Amino acid sequence: xxxxxxxxxxxxPLFTPALFSSGNFQTARNCTAxxxxxxxxxxxxxxxxxxxxxxxxxxxxxxxxxxRTALFCYLYARKHGGQFVLRIEDTDLERSTAESVxxxxxxxxxxxxxxxxxxxxxxxxxxxxxxxxxxxxxxxLAYRCDCSKERLEKLRVDQMARKQKxxxxxxxxxxxxxxxxxxxxRFKNPPDGVVVVDDLIRGRVPFANSELxxxxxxxxxGAPTYNLSxxxxxxxxxxxxxxxxxxxLNNTPRQINILKAMGHEPPRYAHVPMILGDDGARLSKRHGxxxxxxxxxxxxxxxxxxxxxxRLGWSHGxxxxxxxxxxxxxxxxxxxxxxxxxxxxxxLDWLNQQYLQxxxxxxxxxxxxxxxGHLGIDPATGPALTAVIKAQAAxxxxxxxxxxxxxxxxxxxxEFDEASAKKHLRLIAREPLEKIRAAFELLANEDWTIETLxxxxxxxxxxxxxxxxxxxxxxxxxxxGRAASPGIDETLLLVGKxxxxxxxxxxxxxxxxxxxxx
RNA sequence: GCUCCCUUCGUCUAGUGGUUAGGACACUGGCCUCUCACGUCGGCAACAGGGGUUCGAAUCCCCUAGGGAGCGCCA
Numbered sequence: 001x002x003x004x005x006x007x008x009x010x011x012x013p014l015f016t017p018a019l020f021s022s023g024n025f026q027t028a029r030n031c032t033a034x035x036x037x038x039x040x041x042x043x044x045x046x047x048x049x050x051x052x053x054x055x056x057x058x059x060x061x062x063x064x065x066x067x068r069t070a071l072f073c074y075l076y077a078r079k080h081g082g083q084f085v086l087r088i089e090d091t092d093l094e095r096s097t098a099e100s101v102x103x104x105x106x107x108x109x110x111x112x113x114x115x116x117x118x119x120x121x122x123x124x125x126x127x128x129x130x131x132x133x134x135x136x137x138x139x140x141l142a143y144r145c146d147c148s149k150e151r152l153e154k155l156r157v158d159q160m161a162r163k164q165k166x167x168x169x170x171x172x173x174x175x176x177x178x179x180x181x182x183x184x185x186r187f188k189n190p191p192d193g194v195v196v197v198d199d200l201i202r203g204r205v206p207f208a209n210s211e212l213x214x215x216x217x218x219x220x221x222g223a224p225t226y227n228l229s230x231x232x233x234x235x236x237x238x239x240x241x242x243x244x245x246x247x248x249l250n251n252t253p254r255q256i257n258i259l260k261a262m263g264h265e266p267p268r269y270a271h272v273p274m275i276l277g278d279d280g281a282r283l284s285k286r287h288g289x290x291x292x293x294x295x296x297x298x299x300x301x302x303x304x305x306x307x308x309x310x311r312l313g314w315s316h317g318x319x320x321x322x323x324x325x326x327x328x329x330x331x332x333x334x335x336x337x338x339x340x341x342x343x344x345x346x347x348l349d350w351l352n353q354q355y356l357q358x359x360x361x362x363x364x365x366x367x368x369x370x371x372x373g374h375l376g377i378d379p380a381t382g383p384a385l386t387a388v389i390k391a392q393a394a395x396x397x398x399x400x401x402x403x404x405x406x407x408x409x410x411x412x413x414x415e416f417d418e419a420s421a422k423k424h425l426r427l428i429a430r431e432p433l434e435k436i437r438a439a440f441e442l443l444a445n446e447d448w449t450i451e452t453l454x455x456x457x458x459x460x461x462x463x464x465x466x467x468x469x470x471x472x473x474x475x476x477x478x479x480x481g482r483a484a485s486p487g488i489d490e491t492l493l494l495v496g497k498x499x500x501x502x503x504x505x506x507x508x509x510x511x512x513x514x515x516x517x518x
Numbered sequence: 519g520c521u522c523c524c525u526u527c528g529u530c531u532a533g534u535g536g537u538u539a540g541g542a543c544a545c546u547g548g549c550c551u552c553u554c555a556c557g558u559c560g561g562c563a564a565c566a567g568g569g570g571u572u573c574g575a576a577u578c579c580c581c582u583a584g585g586g587a588g589c590g591c592c593a
Contacts, residue, residue: 159520164519184591206522246524247588249523476554
């Protein structure tokens with residue numbers, strides 16, 4: 001019980017039915033109900049309340065890295081009684097897709113990461129971005145640039161050759177380019193001084209303005225760029241804490257400069273380290289599941305994934321298992337580690353198994369059905385599914401595995417597991433099997449109970465003057481197909497009398513055939 | 519190339535100048551036992567390297583190495 005000792009002192013025990021039936025596990029079908037209208041209207045909310053946002057770009061699925069960032073944003077907002085907003089950064093019209101948006105919403109819903117506002121779509125806020133850009137232009141804080149891609153490319157190559165960092169040289173800064181000629185708009189970055197990113201995780205990170213250049217904030221097609229739209233949104237949406245991947249740390253000084261040009265105070269920043277694959281390399285498709293809904297499909301419980309994710313880069317003493325309530329209470333963004341961490345499926349499996357065996361069987365019943373269906377099994381054709389779950393939950397790491405190891409309760413298996421049959425279905429097992437079969441046949445259906453079954457097996461062992469194992473193991477292989485299952489009495493109860501007799505006959509035939517071969 | 523970030527068992531981490539460097543997963547040995555699993559008891563295993571500062575450094579400073587990110591009309 002050591003591992004669970006942490007709950008003894010907590011007000012909110014982890015495995016309460018309330019936690020597991022709290023409606024966090026609906027499928028994506030309900031997502032659409034969540035999509036309120038997305039045109040953000042600035043409101044006069046109290047400036048002091050914590051507001052975080054998760055701002056994915058819809059160019060793929062919600063992957064585990066994004067999910068953890070979203071979780072941190074969610075936890076931080078909840079901890080401080082603030083709001084968590086979801087914003088879809090779809091300004092890249094080429095790569096953004098509606099399917100990706102749906103996949104992200106589906107992932108958020110499955111994980112139960114409820115947002116208070118949004119989703120807001122940046123593509124619906126272009127007017128606002130353009131107004132900000134025009135204002136910057138009017139105030140001389142931005143300028144038009146008509147440098148050709150060729151000139152820019154040559155500049156880059158020359159600078160690299162001179163071992164310099166490639167930067168825009170300000171060529172168009174003083175030129176007065178007509179608004180009618182094709183152009184982009186660049187932000188006039190301060191030429192000198194230092195911008196300090198006061199990061200909640202990294203600490204103070206100073207950047208020299210001389211390292212930065214005049215970045216493009218409006219493309220030639222009129223669309224605003226990322227660094228501009230994020231800044232405008234974060235300001236308009238009154239985001240107080242920007243929690244995001246540390247690949248954005250280098251963008252932050254530029255964003256702070258734009259924010260200041262707009263007359264806003266920068267929010268607090270927290271750059272969380274990235275998640276690596278098992279092998280320490282950047283997470284990618286070849287590491288298997290990267291999309292969170294793939295974990296759902298593979299039979300992981302959302303609370304297990306969340307628990308796994310929260311412990312990646314964060315910890316609270318020696319505690320490993322956290323309910324959502326405990327995470328909200330204990331999590332603090334400032335406690336997050338600086339170093340990247342590797343995703344370890346073994347540990348996720350362990351957590352999932354822990355949650356599986358402590359979960360309410362009624363809920364697992366519901367979640368397990370699709371996995372059984374996938375195997376072509378209809379639970380109505382056999383024992384109560386909750387009974388099977390109670391017997392098997394500690395034996396499976398995932399719902400998928402739980403379905404696989406429980407299939408024998410609902411249908412005859414095709415073949416014996418080779419190693420198990422070889423070891424247990426031998427000539428020496430014939431007599432015990434025949435004896436036990438005869439005893440079972442005499443049992444009335446109403447005597448097919450756990451107690452009677454236990455006694456019957458024990459009596460056969462006694463009669464034959466052999467160990468329990470010499471009877472139970474051949475019997476187990478006979479009725480399950482392999483040498484692993486719940487206790488033999490429980491297993492018999494689940495399989496039922498008819499199937500038991502039928503399968504023992506099959507095992508006896510197998511032994512006979514095998515004996516003939518030898 | 520330049521700028522910035524990072525570095526404790528295989529992995530996730532505890533640790534904030536004095537610890538036999540703790541826990542968890544994995545691996546492994548025992549117990550429990552009709553099997554498997556659970557549970558339980560034990561074992562293996564780490565401060566990237568080098569210089570300082572200090573009576574004393576995983577902890578503070580510097581250098582090196584290794585890893586990562588950014589330097590786009592991507593986000």
